[in-house]
Amino acid sequence: MASTGTDRLETGWLATTPLGDTLLQNFVVHHAACVASVATVHGGRMLRRDDVVAADMGRPGGLYNSAVLLQPLIDDVRVVADVEAWYDGQGRGEVLLWSAWPTPDLTARGWVLEGHPPLLIRPPGGSLPAAARDVAVDPVTDDAQLDDFGRIVVDGFPLPELQPYRTHALFDGRLLNDPRWRLWLARIDGRPVSAGALFVEHGLAQLSLAATLPSARGRGAWYALVRTRLQAASGLTSVGIFSDDSRPGIERLAFLPITRFTLWRRDR
Numbered sequence: 001m002a003s004t005g006t007d008r009l010e011t012g013w014l015a016t017t018p019l020g021d022t023l024l025q026n027f028v029v030h031h032a033a034c035v036a037s038v039a040t041v042h043g044g045r046m047l048r049r050d051d052v053v054a055a056d057m058g059r060p061g062g063l064y065n066s067a068v069l070l071q072p073l074i075d076d077v078r079v080v081a082d083v084e085a086w087y088d089g090q091g092r093g094e095v096l097l098w099s100a101w102p103t104p105d106l107t108a109r110g111w112v113l114e115g116h117p118p119l120l121i122r123p124p125g126g127s128l129p130a131a132a133r134d135v136a137v138d139p140v141t142d143d144a145q146l147d148d149f150g151r152i153v154v155d156g157f158p159l160p161e162l163q164p165y166r167t168h169a170l171f172d173g174r175l176l177n178d179p180r181w182r183l184w185l186a187r188i189d190g191r192p193v194s195a196g197a198l199f200v201e202h203g204l205a206q207l208s209l210a211a212t213l214p215s216a217r218g219r220g221a222w223y224a225l226v227r228t229r230l231q232a233a234s235g236l237t238s239v240g241i242f243s244d245d246s247r248p249g250i251e252r253l254a255f256l257p258i259t260r261f262t263l264w265r266r267d268r
Contacts, residue, residue, distance in 0.1 A: 035055045042057055060161045062161070062162055067096070112266065122237065124234070124236060124237060131224070137186050142173075183209075184229070195211050197209040205237070223249070
């Protein structure tokens with residue numbers, strides 16, 4: 001059917017595109033809500049536009065001083081200039097820019113390319129990894145456990161801008177008031193050695209913040225936390241942006257690679 005000249009062809013990324021038009025579009029909106037939620041509960045700032053969502057903790061915040069593009073950049077980087085202006089002079093800490101698409105080279109603007117982490121998705125159902133006999137998994141329910149969680153993430157990822165770890169450097173107890181978040185610790189011999197979180201929004205359950213202390217790797221804690229989170233997300237599509245190091249392990253659990261994000265970092 002010929003265009004009338006006033007119709008705008010659906011691209012999947014318009015401001016009017018309904019949520020769920022594609023699985024990737026649904027995840028992009030979900031991921032924007034994820035990063036924004038952390039800044040919001042900690043009294044930070046949020047920028048919400050048709051083309052980008054940005055969150056600012058106002059201090060070094062690991063992954064949560066982030067901007068998520070909601071539309072492809074193509075050759076127009078004006079949105080990047082707007083993001084830079086919004087962050088600059090407002091707080092401290094490096095800023096991340098997430099794009100579900102390749103972007104123009106932003107190096108001349110002061111951005112550093114962090115890489116192209118893969119997005120993997122697992123439909124509901126399917127078998128779970130076997131339970132690890134020597135690993136105990138407990139939900140995070142109080143401030144002390146949350147501090148153990150933050151320390152493991154900062155040192156296990158690692159997140160250099162938050163090292164050496166200080167109490168509440170990543171989160172504080174306010175995060176536990178957001179029902180979209182659930183967090184767990186894995187213990188070996190009674191000691192917390194691994195952390196993992198689940199963020200549920202827009203019908204997707206994102207496995208995030210999976211980190212294990214170097215001394216405990218290879219002992220089943222990572223798989224134990226994946227199992228726990230998949231059980232908690234039963235009936236939902238599970239998603240996650242993983243590293244290439246963890247990709248083989250997560251693919252063994254029926255996660256399917258969908259695309260690679262482009263991830264930039266910029267100091268302020």
